[in-house]
Amino acid sequence: MQKMLDELKIDPFQDTEFSPGHNACPGCGSTMALRIVLDAMSGTPAVFFVPASCGSLYFGPSDTTPVHFPVIHTIFAGAFAQAEGMGWALARRGRPERVAVWAGDGACYDIGMGGLSGIAARNANVLVFCNNNEGYQNTGGHESSATPAGSGGAGVSISDGTLPQPPTVRKDLAEILAAHRAPYVATASAAFPDDLSAKVKTALSITGFRLILLMTPCVTWKYETRYSVRLARLAVETGYHPLYEVRDGKTWSITYEPQRRPLEEFTRLQGRFKGVALDAIRDEIEEKWEDLHFKASRPATFRGATRSEPVERNCS
Amino acid sequence: MVARAPVMDAAADVRVVQAPRLLNGAEAMGVAYWLAGARLAYTFPITPQSEVIDYFAAHPDIRCIQADSEYNVISGAQGVLWGGERCALATASQGLILMSEVMWEVAGNRLPMVMGVFSRGLKGPGWCLGTQQNDALFYRDTGWLQLYCESAQEILDFTLIAHRLAERISLPVMVVGDGFYLSHELEEVQVPTAPAAREFVGEPRRESIPVDSPPASYGALVPPERYSSFYQTMHRDMERAAADFEDLSAEFSRLFGRRYALTSGSWLEDAEVVLVTAGAISGTAREVIGGLREQGQRVGLLKLQSFRPFPADEAVRQLASAGRILVIDRNISPGLGGIFAAHLRAALHERRITIPVWGMVAGLGGLDVTPDMIERAIAYTAQAQAPGTGPLFLTESGIG
Numbered sequence: 001m002q003k004m005l006d007e008l009k010i011d012p013f014q015d016t017e018f019s020p021g022h023n024a025c026p027g028c029g030s031t032m033a034l035r036i037v038l039d040a041m042s043g044t045p046a047v048f049f050v051p052a053s054c055g056s057l058y059f060g061p062s063d064t065t066p067v068h069f070p071v072i073h074t075i076f077a078g079a080f081a082q083a084e085g086m087g088w089a090l091a092r093r094g095r096p097e098r099v100a101v102w103a104g105d106g107a108c109y110d111i112g113m114g115g116l117s118g119i120a121a122r123n124a125n126v127l128v129f130c131n132n133n134e135g136y137q138n139t140g141g142h143e144s145s146a147t148p149a150g151s152g153g154a155g156v157s158i159s160d161g162t163l164p165q166p167p168t169v170r171k172d173l174a175e176i177l178a179a180h181r182a183p184y185v186a187t188a189s190a191a192f193p194d195d196l197s198a199k200v201k202t203a204l205s206i207t208g209f210r211l212i213l214l215m216t217p218c219v220t221w222k223y224e225t226r227y228s229v230r231l232a233r234l235a236v237e238t239g240y241h242p243l244y245e246v247r248d249g250k251t252w253s254i255t256y257e258p259q260r261r262p263l264e265e266f267t268r269l270q271g272r273f274k275g276v277a278l279d280a281i282r283d284e285i286e287e288k289w290e291d292l293h294f295k296a297s298r299p300a301t302f303r304g305a306t307r308s309e310p311v312e313r314n315c316s
Numbered sequence: 317m318v319a320r321a322p323v324m325d326a327a328a329d330v331r332v333v334q335a336p337r338l339l340n341g342a343e344a345m346g347v348a349y350w351l352a353g354a355r356l357a358y359t360f361p362i363t364p365q366s367e368v369i370d371y372f373a374a375h376p377d378i379r380c381i382q383a384d385s386e387y388n389v390i391s392g393a394q395g396v397l398w399g400g401e402r403c404a405l406a407t408a409s410q411g412l413i414l415m416s417e418v419m420w421e422v423a424g425n426r427l428p429m430v431m432g433v434f435s436r437g438l439k440g441p442g443w444c445l446g447t448q449q450n451d452a453l454f455y456r457d458t459g460w461l462q463l464y465c466e467s468a469q470e471i472l473d474f475t476l477i478a479h480r481l482a483e484r485i486s487l488p489v490m491v492v493g494d495g496f497y498l499s500h501e502l503e504e505v506q507v508p509t510a511p512a513a514r515e516f517v518g519e520p521r522r523e524s525i526p527v528d529s530p531p532a533s534y535g536a537l538v539p540p541e542r543y544s545s546f547y548q549t550m551h552r553d554m555e556r557a558a559a560d561f562e563d564l565s566a567e568f569s570r571l572f573g574r575r576y577a578l579t580s581g582s583w584l585e586d587a588e589v590v591l592v593t594a595g596a597i598s599g600t601a602r603e604v605i606g607g608l609r610e611q612g613q614r615v616g617l618l619k620l621q622s623f624r625p626f627p628a629d630e631a632v633r634q635l636a637s638a639g640r641i642l643v644i645d646r647n648i649s650p651g652l653g654g655i656f657a658a659h660l661r662a663a664l665h666e667r668r669i670t671i672p673v674w675g676m677v678a679g680l681g682g683l684d685v686t687p688d689m690i691e692r693a694i695a696y697t698a699q700a701q702a703p704g705t706g707p708l709f710l711t712e713s714g715i716g
Contacts, residue, residue, distance in 0.1 A: 047527055049395075061537040070526035072398060073535035074391075075417050081358075081383060081391035082398065088356050088379065089399020090527065097527050115391065118384030 008193060008229065017042050019066040024058035027225025029217035029232055030131040031058055033190035034102065037129060037212075038067060040200035045069065045097045047086065051079035051112060053104035054138045054218075055131075069097075077112035079103055084124035091125070098127060098204065105132040105146035108213075109171050120180040120209045127203050128211045130173065133218035141220040141272075145171040150276040168280035172288070174213050174246065181249035183208040187242060189215055191232035195243055195255055202245075215241035222271025234266040239285045242292055252295040260289075333512035333571055339505045341468040341498035345432045345491075346371020348475035349404035350378060351513035352430070353520025357404035358383050358392040362411040363445055364495040365434045372404050386411035390418045390431070397427040398534075400525035402479065406432035408495055412451045413438060423459030423550070425535060428482035428522075429489075430475060435595075436495040437681045446682010447495040449595060449647035453623060453655050459550050461489040461557060462623040464594040468498060469505045470621075473574060476508070479517050480564050485557050487550070492623075494596040494646070496682065508572060516571055557625045578627035580619040581634045583609055587616030588639035589698050592631070594620040594656055595646060597678075597685050604690045615694055620656060628663035635664070640672055642697040644690070644710065646679040653677060653707030674703045678710035686712065 017038035024031040034055075046069045050059055059071050074082050079101045087099040108116055108130040119126055135152050136142045143152025149168045177185045184206050188196040196214075203210040217223070217231040235241040236258055243256040263282055267273035339347070345368050349357070357372040357380045373380050383389045386407050396403035407415065412433055422429050433452050437444030452462055461481065463474045471493050478489040493499060508516070526534060538546070558578055569575035583605060584590060593601050598619040608615045618634055620627060635641060641664075645654025652658055657675030664671065674697045679685040693710050708715050 045527075057537065059533055059536065061539075062533065062542065064536075065531060065533040068531050070529070070531055071533040071536075072526065073533065075421050077387065078391035078394070078418050078421070081388035082395035084381070085356075085358065085392035085395020085397075085403070086399040087395070088381065088392075089396045089401040089403075092355065092401055093399070093521070095399075095527060114384055115388050118388050121384070122381065 008191075017068060022058045022060060022066040024054070025219045025225070027219050027228040028054070028058070029190065029228045030054055030104075030133060030214075032228060032232070033131060033188075033196065033214045033216050036190055036193045036196050037200055040197040041098075041204065044204055047072065047097050047099055049074055049079040049083040049086070049099070049101045051101070051103050051107045052076040052138075053102075053107060053131075054133075055102050055104070057138070076107055077115050079107060080112055080115040080119045080124075080126070080128065083126045084119045084122070087125045099125065100127045100129060102129050102131065104138070105130060105134060105144050105173075106136045108132070109145045109173055117176075117180065120177050120182050120211075123183070123208045125207050126209060128209075130211065130213045131216040132173075132213060133216050133220070134170070135218075135220065137218045137220040146173070148276075149280050151272045169284045174211070174244075177211050178246040178249045180209070182211060182246075184210040184245065184247055185213070186211070186245040187213045187215070189232050189236050189241060189243065191229055191236060192243060192256060199245065199255075220272075223269050227269050231266065231269060234261065234269075237261045238263050238266045239289055240266055240281070242288065244292060244296070251300040252292065252298070254292060254296045331512070332509065334506040334508045336504050337507050338502050339468055339472075339507070340500050340502050341434070341465070341471045341493045342367040342500070343371045344468040344472040344505050345406055345475060346374065346404075347507060348472045349402075349432075350375045351508055351510060352402060352476055352479045352517045353514065354402040354404040355379065355520075356396050356401055357381065358389040358396070359405070360386050360389045360407065360411060362386070362408050364436060364499040365406050365408045365411070365432075367499070368406040368432065368434075378404065386414045387418060390415040390422065393429060393431075394418060394422050394425070394427060397422075397429050398526060400522040402520045403429065405429075406434070408434045409436035409438055409444075409451045413454060416454070419455055419458050419460060421535070422488050424546075426486040427488060428479070428486055430478045430482055431488065431490050432471070432475065433490050433492045434495040434499040435492055444681050445496075447497060447596075447646065448680050448682065449492070449494075449645075449655075452490060452492045453647050455490065456624065456655075459487055459554065460624065461487055461554070463489065463491050464621055464623060465491065465493040465498060466596060466598040466619065468493075468501075468503050469574070470576075471498060472505055472507065473568065473572070473576065476513060476517055477561070477564050477568055477576070479520075481557065481560055483522070484560050484564070485553055487553060487557070492595070497596040506572070506574075512571060516568060554625050558627060558630070561622070576621065577630065578620070578622045578625070579630040579634055580621060582617045584616040584618065584634055585637070586614050587637070588614045589694055590616040590618055590635055590638040590641050591690070591694060592618045592620065592635075592641060592643040592656065592660060594623070597644060597646060597690075600685060600687055601644075601690055604687045604694070608691070608694065623656070623659075626659050626663065628659075628666070631660060632663050632667050632669055635671065636669070638671055640674070640697055642674045642676065642693060644685070644693065645675065645677050645707070646685070648677050648680060648707070657707070672703050674700065674708065676708045676710040676715065683711070685710075688712075
């Protein structure tokens with residue numbers, strides 16, 4: 001037990017950048033990741049933009065805040081460009097604050113995707129954290145394009161055989177942003193805190209657009225809350241959520257080679273997968289890992305300066 | 317349209333503070349933002365505003381960020397404002413409406429944004445390129461101020477005044493000009509020199525911004541009591557904005573010699589019919605009424621320079637001795653009629669003034685409002701028995 005606590009760096013008496021007393025659900029996988037992220041950012045002045053999401057609530061209602069930097073709450077799709085704009089204004093003033101967005105899959109995959117793609121295409125100096133709990137969980141668990149087929153509430157399409165089938169794969173946001181040639185795109189998990197912390201620090205050493213995509217278990221997935229950490233770990237160990245980095249859309253590195261445990265070990269703990277056929281998801285995982293291994297084995301071949309090299313922080 | 321002779325302030329500064337140039341409204345807008353110290357611009361092309369992008373970009377010290385949509389133009393600009401800098405942005409029609417969610421947020425956040433709009437009809441039944449005021453008027457209830465321009469000169473001057481006004485009352489301001497008429501037509505514009513403009517607009521960098529304050533959350537969940545009192549406060553601040561505009565206009569006038577007010581009346585003293593207008597139509601109206609006056613007809617003109625705050629007190633005071641009032645609206649609220657007319661009727665009624673008001677809707681979709689149409693509208697109003705309910709439609713072929 002102590003070994004696990006040490007591994008996960010959980011110490012109830014430790015100082016943390018994310019103060020207890022916030023109003024996230026018990027067992028929230030998102031705030032678990034947020035705590036690790038903020039501790040990795042400790043000492044870095046920052047300003048966070050938080051679009052409509054669970055974060056709109058657990059960063060506290062008006063007049064309260066559990067963190068030590070300004071948090072600007074925004075409408076759903078607008079956080080990305082707002083962060084970009086503030087970044088330019090702060091740069092003009094020679095300010096050191098790093099600008100970040102803490103968004104969910106709803107904002108990143110769907111309603112805000114145009115804006116996210118826009119700032120990635122413009123290589124805005126913004127670090128986006130997507131805490132992906134695979135659906136619009138704050139409002140009741142309806143599916144987003146990050147939701148695995150069949151597991152989301154409502155919105156399930158019925159096909160009569162003549163029309164196109166509903167999608168069976170989750171949108172692959174990391175690859176989409178890698179295709180934008182973003183300086184740095186990484187996937188991470190709170191169950192692998194050292195990997196996550198390292199990725200946060202790497203992201204902070206780079207300017208330009210960066211995204212860290214977190215798989216964050218959510219109690220809306222219908223599981224006993226004590227399983228949050230286990231589910232975060234199983235998401236990775238089953239291969240369902242790979243841990244990797246892509247730089248400049250050209251170099252893939254797998255940062256953890258999972259055990260590839262049976263998918264059922266992950267899904268059977270969650271009510272949302274009850275009665276859901278898993279074959280499509282298993283296929284998706286197989287294909288993803290084949291693709292990832294291939295990309296990770298390719299030599300980096302590119303000309304010109306890499307945008308992911310650390311550069312001077314003082315932008316004027 | 318006619319470049320209007322400015323009301324000269326006798327105490328106007330005698331230094332060289334401005335020089336005449338031949339500009340259209342788009343260039344006047346671009347120059348005004350630069351003079352106001354905006355060094356960041358968020359852009360997206362849309363007719364009839366696209367050229368404004370080029371006028372921002374013509375200044376090498378303005379960093380222009382072309383966003384992926386107008387939603388992200390105003391989002392980006394809001395971010396710039398959060399960072400305490402001024403931001404140049406302009407749009408029209410579809411782009412303006414696409415911004416709608418963020419418009420509420422900017423006003424709610426009490427950010428002093430200034431945005432240029434060249435009004436254009438919305439799609440709607442089909443694409444419409446011509447001017448109509450509905451795109452801007454749509455934002456009636458957001459807390460944004462709206463100033464309506466008659467000329468490229470007013471676009472330039474109001475953009476400068478708007479920056480001071482917005483920062484004084486912490487509410488955003490829209491500067492509106494009729495698309496094509498004001499965006500594309502050339503006129504002689506007095507362009508302030510950079511030092512004179514800087515003297516007026518002041519330091520383009522706000523001191524109190526989130527990163528300078530103790531860590532706090534901005535715009536988080538508010539309970540009903542707070543939300544409710546917030547809008548009451550916004551309402552009171554909007555009411556006071558008229559006095560602030562007066563103040564700043566006086567200051568502007570001492571430097572540049574042009575004196576503005578939220579309403580501008582001509583030939584009102586003994587007018588039997590007063591025509592009330594907003595926007596570019598005002599210039600045509602002035603030509604027509606000047607001519608009618610020369611023929612001995614007792615007609616007056618009241619130009620409204622703002623929609624929010626609606627200059628109710630000033631307008632009603634200036635209309636007090638009018639025999640009849642005719643409002644020409646270049647907009648329509650289906651089922652109601654012209655929007656300026658509806659506001660004026662309410663203002664008169666609130667103050668128990670029973671002067672009859674005719675409301676006519678004209679120039680939708682950019683249709684020309686000709687001097688002849690205006691003359692016929694005035695004649696109609698002078699001879700009519702009493703105004704009916706609902707609007708009349710004024711076109712080149714008649715009134716009905």
